[in-house]
Amino acid sequence: MDVSVWRERGEPLVAGSGRGPLRGLRLAVKDVHAVAGHRIGAGNPARLAEAEPQPAHSWAVDALLRAGAEVTGIAQSDEFAYSLNGTNAHYGTPPNPAAPGRVPGGSSSGPAAAVALGEADAGLGSDTAGSIRVPASYCGLYGLRPTHGAVPVTGMLPLAPSFDTVAWLARDAQTLARVGEALLPFGPEPGRFRxxxxxxxxxxxxxxxxxxxxxxxxxxxxxxxxxxxxxxxxxxxDPVARAVAFATAQAGEVWQCDGAWVSAHPGTFGPGVEARFARAAAVSAESRIAAERVVxxxxxxxxxxxxxxxxxxxxxxxxxxxxxxxxxxxxxxxxxxxxxxxxxxxxxxxxxxxxxxxxxxxxxxxxxxxxxxxxxxxxxxxxxxxxxx
Structure with a gap:
């Protein structure tokens, strides 16, 4: 087991329902989703050591299991899902078979690498600022960030709730769509873009x-x-002003979600993520409000x-x-x-x-x-x- 890709792996780790449209589909679950009986580490050993086993699956994991998918394993994440590179100071950088010697992209780096390597058929992750879209781009995969709120985030570790979504990726469009059928709410037949x-x-x-x-x-x-x-x-x-406003609004929410834990565990993050949290801590209430207006x-x-x-x-x-x-x-x-x-x-x-x-x-x-x-x-x-x- 490549620990840069997988935190835990089984044959499978969690069996599916044995029936349904996703029967036999191998799923790599990013280490921010609850998998019953297992801990959420969010790419950080200190958090993992303190975590308790989850009493139930996240909504998305449960929906995919009921549709027949099996959880092959829990895949690595950039620390606290607060990065887009796909590097992890503790577990290493997962390989990118589509571009050897280059990063896979993050923060859904583990699921992306697992899918690109053929060790999973689909990767279940999250997307706040691009955490599915960036690794999909870097690894030559299909990826979907759904409409905010379309898929319940229950049981998924929050980063910035106003922007967090459940998201997924696959090597082919058919698998991406099959996963979407199990996760997305029922609605009218798809329309057509013109x-x-x-x-x-x-x-x-x-x-x-x-x-x-x-x-x-x-x-x-x-x-x-x-x-x-x-x-x-x-x-x-202006794209620069827009991005700065988004990053500021996101950082304010990140610190609100994680600031207490981060403050109580100094020195536990890799340098890039550590610096990002430091910037988040410095966002004032006034700056956050102004940034949210721009967003x-x-x-x-x-x-x-x-x-x-x-x-x-x-x-x-x-x-x-x-x-x-x-x-x-x-x-x-x-x-x-x-x-x-x-x-x-x-x-x-x-x-x-x-x-x-x-x-x-x-x-x-x-x-x-x-x-x-x-x-x-x-x-x-x-x-x-x-x-x-």
Whole structure:
């Protein structure tokens, strides 16, 4: 068992119901979901040591087990799910078979690596600021962050509740959709998208190799899906100010959720996460309120731009996966560029699908295409993913 990928593993760890549409599907569960009889460690040994076994499964784990899936194991997370790189100072960096020598992305790093390696069929994780979308992009996987609140987060360790969602990834669109059938609320038949927006200022946030790949991939996706592309110069205001506001609002909630535990356990985090918590501790009530106003204003603008028949296309990440031994400064720069993209769906509570297939010019590294839609369009996004296969 590779401990950088798995915290616990069984054959299976938890058996499924033995019946249902997901019968036999191998599930890697991120170490922020409750699995009955097991502890939640959230990627941190000190938290794991103090944790008590969970009395029941999280809502999402229970729903998937009842649908026939089996829990192959509990997969690693970036510490407290508060990172996007996929590195862990305690357990190591999970491999990225799609880009060897590079990070898998986080914080759902363990499930992403398990799925990419073929050791699981689907990964159940969480997504607050991109924790499913980033590893899906870096590892060449499909991923879905659903509409905020569409899937109950009961039994999932909170990070920033206003932005937390249950989320999942898979190697193929069919498996992604099958998991969605078990998790998403019943509703009308999926609709159809007819228009795709491309915002010039958003595409410009990615590096040159990604921008070139995106232009080709966006045109191909639109043609295959029968979408009319409309290019606009901007969509939701200044991307830097928007990302800073989102990070501030998120940090305020993070400290509210975890600050007491973090304060009582100094020195237990890796350097990147430790610094992030220190910044969260410094967010004043006034700064948080001002940031939330910006987030809410951006959310209204974005939702108004995305009626039922319209999607927004953008790169899922600002660049391909950084090298494992990349300098902290370079990793931070990549993360900042990526958050400027991922914070759109997070701040507006909108569903976002990541589809693989893009690769950067020259080195051929995988990068995902993100498709953001209006609230409640989760099943239509999954139908789009199926239509593209």
């Amino acid at each position: 228009k795709a927006l491309v915002a010039t200022d958003l595409v410009a946030l990615a590096d040159a190799g990604v921008r070139a790949a995106f232009r080709v991939a966006a045109a191909e996706l639109a043609e295959r899906a029968g979408l009319r592309v409309e290019e606009v110069p901007t969509l939701a205001g 809410h204003r951006t959310a209204r603008t974005l939702r108004a731009a995305l009626p039922d028949d319209t999607v927004l296309l953008l790169p899922a990440t600002g660049g391909p996966a950084p090298l494992i031994d990349e300098t902290p400064e370079r990793k931070a720069a990549t993360r900042d560029a990526t958050v400027r993209l991922t914070c759109l769906a997070s701040g507006a509570g909108l569903p976002c699908l990541v589809v693989p297939g893009m690769s950067t010019e020259g080195d051929g590294l995988p990068v995902g295409m993100a498709v953001i839609a209006g609230p409640g369009s989760d099943r239509t996004l999954l139908a789009l993913a199926l239509a593209l296969t």
